[in-house]
Amino acid sequence: MPAKKKSKSKPKGPDFREKLLVELTDAFGPSGFEEDVSKIVAKHLEGFCEITYDGIGSTLGKKQGTSESPRILIAGHMDEVGFMVSGITKNGYLRINPLGGWWPHVLPSQRVVIRTRKGKLVHGLIGAKAPHGMKSEERKKVMEIEDLYIDIGASEDNDAPKKLGVEIGNPVVPYAQFEKLGPKGKFLMAKAWDNRIGVAVAIEVARALKNKKHPNMLFAGGTVQEEVGLRGAGTCAHFVDPDIGIAVDVTLPADIPGSPNSEWGEKLGKGPSISVMDGSLLPNTNLLHFVMDIADKKKIPYQIGSLRFGGTDGGRFATTRSGIPSLTCSIATRYIHSHYGILHRDDVDNLIKLLTEVVMALDEKAVKKIKFGK
Numbered sequence: 001m002p003a004k005k006k007s008k009s010k011p012k013g014p015d016f017r018e019k020l021l022v023e024l025t026d027a028f029g030p031s032g033f034e035e036d037v038s039k040i041v042a043k044h045l046e047g048f049c050e051i052t053y054d055g056i057g058s059t060l061g062k063k064q065g066t067s068e069s070p071r072i073l074i075a076g077h078m079d080e081v082g083f084m085v086s087g088i089t090k091n092g093y094l095r096i097n098p099l100g101g102w103w104p105h106v107l108p109s110q111r112v113v114i115r116t117r118k119g120k121l122v123h124g125l126i127g128a129k130a131p132h133g134m135k136s137e138e139r140k141k142v143m144e145i146e147d148l149y150i151d152i153g154a155s156e157d158n159d160a161p162k163k164l165g166v167e168i169g170n171p172v173v174p175y176a177q178f179e180k181l182g183p184k185g186k187f188l189m190a191k192a193w194d195n196r197i198g199v200a201v202a203i204e205v206a207r208a209l210k211n212k213k214h215p216n217m218l219f220a221g222g223t224v225q226e227e228v229g230l231r232g233a234g235t236c237a238h239f240v241d242p243d244i245g246i247a248v249d250v251t252l253p254a255d256i257p258g259s260p261n262s263e264w265g266e267k268l269g270k271g272p273s274i275s276v277m278d279g280s281l282l283p284n285t286n287l288l289h290f291v292m293d294i295a296d297k298k299k300i301p302y303q304i305g306s307l308r309f310g311g312t313d314g315g316r317f318a319t320t321r322s323g324i325p326s327l328t329c330s331i332a333t334r335y336i337h338s339h340y341g342i343l344h345r346d347d348v349d350n351l352i353k354l355l356t357e358v359v360m361a362l363d364e365k366a367v368k369k370i371k372f373g374k
């Protein structure tokens with residue numbers, strides 16, 4: 001049989017943005033332990049931004065355009081949902097407290113990584129009962145977090161935690177790897193999309209403006225401790241004192257089986273979501289319409305999001321100092337607050353495009369109109 005002719009076109013490797021997404025989702029960083037993510041933010045913004053920090057770790061690149069004002073804040077939260085080791089049993093199993101909201105249904109039999117004081121990563125598995133001999137009521141029940149535990153190679157003599165350097169207080173995150181799904185590889189599956197995608201968007205907006213004359217002062221980067229109550233958003237917005245606050249986060253899509261709002265809710269690949277409300281924020285309406293108008297004018301697809309529950313950093317931006325006109329823009333992401341989420345690359349690219357245009361248009365006059373309506 002003749003040898004197949006080799007195709008001349010080389011397969012395309014990952015672009016810068018994809019590599020950034022892999023780097024950010026791989027990073028270890030539950031609430032209160034965001035240092036690794038902070039370093040990634042600083043690394044990518046250094047050189048063309050001044051790197052600034054609030055007192056609890058929120059990390060922002062400050063980039064002056066043609067004017068010192070207005071001050072524009074665009075941030076995603078750097079933390080991911082995870083756990084903290086809360087106890088060690090006699091046999092060397094680890095008990096855990098949640099950092100952020102978990103539905104224990106998604107946890108048994110999942111792999112996790114624990115980081116020790118010395119920075120060593122210890123692998124473990126959340127224990128799961130086998131169904132054999134289980135009573136039918138027990139099978140139907142969702143377990144409580146208090147009943148879950150991590151097995152790191154536990155034994156009678158309880159030496160595993162000691163030998164591995166695991167202590168009470170160590171942080172824990174899911175163990176998962178980035179993968180591209182779907183025929184075109186545009187459905188991206190990884191841990192921690194909530195909210196490394198927001199951090200990636202903020203970094204990419206700043207990078208897109210690297211050589212552009214934007215009429216304002218931009219602060220772009222990541223907040224800390226969102227999953228435990230929007231804490232970094234408050235300290236960060238107080239520190240920056242912005243005229244406009246834009247939070248970038250994930251939101252719930254309606255294109256999965258059983259979704260009650262499948263007729264009107266957000267679908268992956270149909271554009272980023274601009275939120276008209278969530279559990280913490282009623283956005284400034286002028287800002288909301290300003291962003292929608294830009295999307296329409298530039299023909300950037302978007303969807304409108306409306307959530308009754310679940311807050312975002314935008315809610316805390318809006319109520320910091322004497323109140324900051326704020327908005328939350330999101331990427332619809334399936335299965336958040338579990339080991340893996342799935343989002344669509346086109347939505348990411350479109351949100352970066354949209355927010356870059358928004359920053360280019362936010363001059364003194366536009367911000368005055370947003371704030372005061374004239």
Ligand SMILES: [Zn+2]
Binds near residue numbers: 194227336337
């Ligand atoms: Zn979240």
